[in-house]
Amino acid sequence: MRISQLSAASGVPIPTIKYYLREGLLPAGEQTSATRAEYGARHVRRLRLIRALLEVGRLPIAAIRKVLAAVDDETLSMHHVLGTAHYAIAPEIEPHPDDEAWHAARGEADRLIADLGWQVDAQAPTRDELAQVILTLDRLGLPATGEALRPYAEKAMELVAEHEIGVIPLDRTREEAVEALVVGTVVHGRALDVLRRLAQESASARIFGISGTSGD
Amino acid sequence: MRISQLSAASGVPIPTIKYYLREGLLPAGEQTSATRAEYGARHVRRLRLIRALLEVGRLPIAAIRKVLAAVDDETLSMHHVLGTAHYAIAPEIEPHPDDEAWHAARGEADRLIADLGWQVDAQAPTRDELAQVILTLDRLGLPATGEALRPYAEKAMELVAEHEIGVIPLDRTREEAVEALVVGTVVHGRALDVLRRLAQESASARIFGISGTSGD
DNA sequence: ATTATTGGATAGTACAACTAGCCAATGCCT
């Protein structure tokens, strides 16, 4: 399969494929001569994965590169790959050196995680993300203590996370399992968000009613 | 309050405040002379809201402008504001004129929504988002039919959405209620995503074990 | 032999979200 065919098979334009090759997202094809390389089904698959992480997961190219590097590193366990993916997904949160409100929020986050009995790495950037959300809700005057978020976490998220991990096909190759894990993390997040908004619209229609003070 | 004090109170740099004023995100202060304007608590509040939507909700400036316009439009009902927010949140999905796979995915999405008995506008862009997620999962060979997503929707999201709508303070001013609605939509989405990833890490630690084939 | 395609490299584009600089008018302080 040459580059033009890879482009046709994946729907990704040739210049973009070249860009992904340059950026190290896509492994080089097998060189058959100085000016020709052969691509295979694995490249099509990898392109699909890249596009999924990019378009549905909204990950930046740099994050995708890190995730794919973890996927390809056979020495990493499933749990480590997940950790790498989580690390890559987490947006940079600029440090708040000695911001008291920040530390309070971070403490609240840690307390919630501990109370739920969740086993989360002490260095996980996700803890900071949670602190940021708590801090933001707090600043806006909305309930944001651990207790307010707890029903979300307990009733809904444990169920979902359990299901997601359980759905990984462990009986196939490592690559397949690991890809499913990464996609599950990123794309299922999106799926859940979309479903939440749909449920929200439905609940809003029922509770507030469709009719408004006026139409738009 | 002058612009420098607004900047100090909100933590947003003056040039950025000027930028938001230009972009129509922040209403102009009350002009007290040709070269002086007075800002108030409402501006501080609005800046906090903007930063929340931007940093936590990751909405682009253009989307924030639309959301805020809906918040400020007193003729819109709660349900309409929510709809506007959902519309602004939804990323542009380029149309797939006569892509068969796309239509199948969209049909699957509509079927799922109907089966759940959810009351969702037929034109809601969220329907397309759901279709895109289904299509992506499908292309990657992961279970993505309505049935696969159904437990997510049923057991988890209805609960969450119900809770979110219920938490809106309807006994206060319209502005407060509407802001809570918008923030709830955007920031709670983030909160949930973060909690899901934390639960996932915990589930992964329990199921796969911390130990890997190797360290990182 | 000729025409088209490929890989590799470099440079340019488009958009988003700021950030910087300038200027004349004014406010505030003494």
Next chain:
DNA sequence: AGGCATTGGCTAGTTGTACTATCCAATAAT
């Protein structure tokens, strides 16, 4: 009343991201 600092409004520049376009010489296909 005089003078320095601040303000609002303007225009332009910067940074970062994800591409997109163009060239070029070396092949491969016909």
